[in-house]
Structure formats: structure tokens, C-alpha cells
Amino acid sequence: MSEGNSKGGFSLFDAEERILDGAKRLLDRMKDGDPQLLSEVGILADAYSRSVREQRRLVKVSDRLQNQMTQLNQELVRRRAEAEEALEQLRQAQETLVQTEKLASLGALVGGVAHEINTPVGIALSCASHLDDSTKAIRALFEADDIGVDDFERYMDTAADTAKLIVANCERAADLIRSFKQVAVDRTSSERRTFRLADTIAETVTSLRPNLRQAGHQVAINCPTDLVLDGYPGVISQVLTNFVMNSLTHGYETGRRGHLRVQVEAGADDLVRLRYSDDGQGISEEHRNRIFDPFFTTRRGSGGSGLGLHIVFNLVTGPLGGTVVLENQDAPGASFLLEFPRIAP
Amino acid sequence: MDNLLIAATERSPEVTFDSAAGTLRIKGESYPEDASQVFGPIFNVLQDYLGQADGKGLKVDFELIYFNSSSAKALMNMFQMLENAADVDIEVNWQFMADDETMKEFGEDFSEDLEHVTFNLVPVS
Numbered sequence: 255m256s257e258g259n260s261k262g263g264f265s266l267f268d269a270e271e272r273i274l275d276g277a278k279r280l281l282d283r284m285k286d287g288d289p290q291l292l293s294e295v296g297i298l299a300d301a302y303s304r305s306v307r308e309q310r311r312l313v314k315v316s317d318r319l320q321n322q323m324t325q326l327n328q329e330l331v332r333r334r335a336e337a338e339e340a341l342e343q344l345r346q347a348q349e350t351l352v353q354t355e356k357l358a359s360l361g362a363l364v365g366g367v368a369h370e371i372n373t374p375v376g377i378a379l380s381c382a383s384h385l386d387d388s389t390k391a392i393r394a395l396f397e398a399d400d401i402g403v404d405d406f407e408r409y410m411d412t413a414a415d416t417a418k419l420i421v422a423n424c425e426r427a428a429d430l431i432r433s434f435k436q437v438a439v440d441r442t443s444s445e446r447r448t449f450r451l452a453d454t455i456a457e458t459v460t461s462l463r464p465n466l467r468q469a470g471h472q473v474a475i476n477c478p479t480d481l482v483l484d485g486y487p488g489v490i491s492q493v494l495t496n497f498v499m500n501s502l503t504h505g506y507e508t509g510r511r512g513h514l515r516v517q518v519e520a521g522a523d524d525l526v527r528l529r530y531s532d533d534g535q536g537i538s539e540e541h542r543n544r545i546f547d548p549f550f551t552t553r554r555g556s557g558g559s560g561l562g563l564h565i566v567f568n569l570v571t572g573p574l575g576g577t578v579v580l581e582n583q584d585a586p587g588a589s590f591l592l593e594f595p596r597i598a599p
Numbered sequence: 600m601d602n603l604l605i606a607a608t609e610r611s612p613e614v615t616f617d618s619a620a621g622t623l624r625i626k627g628e629s630y631p632e633d634a635s636q637v638f639g640p641i642f643n644v645l646q647d648y649l650g651q652a653d654g655k656g657l658k659v660d661f662e663l664i665y666f667n668s669s670s671a672k673a674l675m676n677m678f679q680m681l682e683n684a685a686d687v688d689i690e691v692n693w694q695f696m697a698d699d700e701t702m703k704e705f706g707e708d709f710s711e712d713l714e715h716v717t718f719n720l721v722p723v724s
């Protein structure tokens with residue numbers, strides 16, 4: 255039993271081996287002496303030899319355990335690195351996805367803009383060319399001195415009708431262009447400052463008071479008065495306005511009085527939670543995941559362009575750096591939850 | 600007399616022995632397959648040096664972060680060897696991270712049987 259002796263030139267248990275050798279020699283020298291003494295020293299030598307063997311065994315076992323532990327540790331480090339890399343890839347993939355999604359929604363927007371603008375401009379154009387034709391015809395009659403009262407009256411009616419249509423459709427186009435511009439708001443277009451959220455909400459609701467009063471709706475505001483934000487009051491005001499206008503246009507049949515509600519909580523981690531809800535008709539299951547899409551409207555033809563909630567979505571996820579969701583709720587009506595940092599990014 | 604300069608590996612410490620200056624430094628981790636391979640060369644140069652020190656002293660710096668059981672046994676043998684060289688003035692500095700209680704206890708344990716060797720516990724952070 256002298257492992258290590260050959261390779262490194264020394265044995266870990268060199269000293270112990272020498273003592274064992276010494277013990278053997280001692281026993282040899284004592285072999286003719288007192289047998290009682292001999293046997294007792296023999297027992298001691300045996301015990302020591304066993305103890306050294308035990309030590310060797312323990313060192314070996316413990317080395318092996320430490321080895322395994324080291325390997326496990328290395329494995330752990332490797333796995334962790336792998337996991338972190340995978341996470342990073344995932345993050346990148348997600349970013350790409352978000353970018354693609356943005357591009358796609360931009361594409362949809364541009365397509366929608368073209369389509370939406372086309373209708374009023376097309377109508378205005380055909381009205382204008384109709385007016386042009388009629389004017390040429392009446393001028394021909396006039397120059398030939400062949401114009402009758404009937405002809406002139408008919409022309410006047412045509413001119414009045416087409417002019418009205420042209421004005422209406424140009425106004426519609428101008429309105430559309432205005433809201434498209436809003437879709438593209440960026441954070442620079444709206445002034446950043448610190449403001450008391452309760453004030454901004456109250457001011458916004460006041461500015462909508464005429465519309466609200468006419469319909470007979472009530473608005474309940476519940477917002478901590480000491481909640482001060484650093485961000486874009488104009489953006490919040492715009493978002494609230496769009497919500498309220500939607501409640502007015504989509505929420506209630508004429509004559510029904512609604513209860514609109516704005517509730518604000520300052521949550522943990524400096525997160526503001528703003529809930530806007532009404533108790534109107536609500537949004538049907540099939541429409542729920544489309545309402546934030548640009549041009550999704552259930553009121554096409556009667557003034558809806560389907561941009562209101564898309565603008566809300568862009569404002570909340572953009573300048574406010576937060577999220578907006580349509581909540582599932584048992585109560586009737588529609589309820590939107592906004593969450594955004596108290597200090598805008 | 601031979602100097603010794605062994606670079607660290609993943610499982611063995613860096614060893615620097617300067618016989619002219621009379622310094623030995625063992626630094627890093629030690630859990631080799633075969634402890635005698637790592638400590639054998641150190642034992643050899645030490646044996647030579649201590650045998651012909653001729654009034655010169657020896658300073659040994661241990662800067663170990665981790666070692667396994669057979670390395671511990673080898674270290675014990677090494678301290679025995681130092682202690683036995685009664686005619687050489689020997690100073691040992693046992694460095695350990697201030698928050699590594701175990702490493703400190705190992706040092707205390709090793710120093711127990713030393714009478715002739717000056718043994719310093721050196722906490723670092």
C-alpha cells in the first residue's frame with residue numbers, strides 16, 4: 255500500500271508508513287520478550303494500521319465527492335450560460351416580432367388611410383366634375399341665347415346640391431387627415447411636465463361637459479389628489495376624451511343615462527393604474543380583440559373611422575410607456591385598464 | 600539551486616519558489632486527480648532548500664481559495680516538514696478571504712502543531 259510513491263516521488267501517507275514500518279520492527283525486536291507486552295503492543299500497532307487505512311479511504315472518498323461537486327458546479331455554470339443565451343435569443347426574437355408587428359400595423363394604417371380618404375375625395379371629385387359638366391351645358395345654352403327659366407332653375411339646384419356634397423366630403427377628408435395625424439403623435443408633440451393627475455382628469459371631463467350634459471350622463475372621478483405624475487398631461491387628456499366619446503357614441507341608446515367612471519390607484523413600484531368604465535352596451539365577444547385595430551369600427555358610414563382606440567393604444571404604449579387592456583367583467587358596459595409608470599420613460 | 604515556477608491549471612494552484620529570495624508562494628485552487636503530482640515537486644525543492652539553507656530563512660505565502668482532502672493531507676505533510684527544519688527561520692502567511700470562516704479554521708488547525716515556525720493568519724478582502 256504505497257500509492258503515489260512511484261509517480262510524484264512521495265506518498266501522502268509517507269510519515270504514517272514509516273511509523274508502521276517502525277512498529278513492525280519494534281514487534282520483531284520484542285518477539286522473544288514478555289508475550290503479554292508483545293500482544294498489547296501488537297494490538298496498538300494493528301489499531302494504528304487500521305486507522306491509517308481508514309484515513310486513506312476517507313481522503314479518497316472525500317476527494318471523489320469534491321470532484322463530483324466541482325463537476326456539478328461546472329455543469330451548473332454551463333447550463334446557466336446556455337439558459338441565459340437562450341433567453342437573450344428569445345428577447346431578440348421578441349424584439350424582431352414587435353418591430354414586424356409595428357411595420358404590419360403601419361402598413362395596415364397606410365392602406366386604411368388611402369382607402370378612407372378615397373371615399374370622400376372620390377365623391378367630392380365626381381360632384382365637382384358633375385358641376386363642371388352642368389356649368390358647361392348651361393353656358394352653351396346661355397351663349398346661344400337659348401336659356402329657359404326651367405334650365406336655369408335646374409342648374410341652380412344641381413349647383414347647390416353638388417356644392418353641399420363637395421363641402422361635406424372635403425370636411426370629412428379634412429377630419430380624417432386630422433385624426434391620422436393624431437395616430438402618429440410622438441412624445442415630442444406633447445409637452446412633458448410634472449402635473450397632478452386629478453387636475454388633468456377634472457379639466458378633461460369639464461371640457462367634455464357640454465356633450466355629457468346633453469346626453470344626461472354622469473361622470474364619477476376617484477383619484478388620489480396628491481398623485482403627481484411626470485409625463486404628458488395632453489396625452490392622458492386625449493386618451494380620456496377618446497374613451498368618453500366612445501361611451502357617448504357607442505354605449506347608450508338615446509335617452510338612456512349612463513354612469514361613467516374614472517378610477518385611479520397609485521400601485522406598487524410607482525405604477526399608476528387607471529380604470530375607465532361605463533355601464534352601457536359593452537363590447538361583444540367577437541369584437542373584443544379587434545377594437546384597438548386601426549379602422550375597426552361598428553359605425554362605418556355614420557361617422558366612425560375606427561381610429562379612436564387605436565390612438566389610445568398608441569398613446570398608452572408609446573409616450574406613456576404602459577399597457578391598456580379591455581377588461582373582462584361581469585358588470586354591464588365596457589371597462590379599460592391602463593397601467594403606466596408614474597414617471598414616463 | 601533550482602527555482603520553481605508552475606502555472607495554475609483549472610484544478611491546481613500556481614506555485615512560485617525563489618530560492619535566492621527564500622520565498623515560496625502557493626496561490627489558487629487545489630483539487631487535482633493526484634495530489635502527489637502537484638505537491639511532489641514542491642516537496643523536492645523544499646527538501647533541498649531546507650537541507651542547505653545555511654542561515655537563510657524561508658517565507659511561505661499560502662493564498663488558497665479551495666483545496667480537496669488529499670491536498671489538505673499534502674499541506675499537513677508540508678507543515679510537518681517545515682516544523683522539522685528547526686535550524687531554518689521560517690515564516691508562514693496563511694491568507695484567506697475575510698468572510699471564509701472554513702479557510703481560517705484550516706489555517707488555525709495547521710498552525711496547532713507548529714512551535715518553531717511563525718504562523719500568521721492574514722485575512723484579506
Ligand SMILES: Nc1ncnc2c1ncn2[C@@H]1O[C@H](COP(=O)(O)OP(=O)(O)OP(=O)(O)O)[C@@H](O)[C@H]1O
Pocket residue numbers: 500501503504505532534535536537541545546550551552553557558559560561562563564588
Ligand atoms: N364604450 C364603448 N361601448 C361600446 N362599444 C365601444 C365602446 N368603445 C369602443 N367601442 C367599440 O369599439 C369600436 C372601435 O372604437 P374606436 O374608438 O376605435 O372607433 P370608433 O369610435 O368607431 O371611431 P372613431 O373613434 O375613429 O370616431 C367602436 O366602433 C365600438 O364598436
Ligand SMILES: [Mg+2]
Pocket residue numbers: 496499500561562563
Ligand atoms: Mg371612437
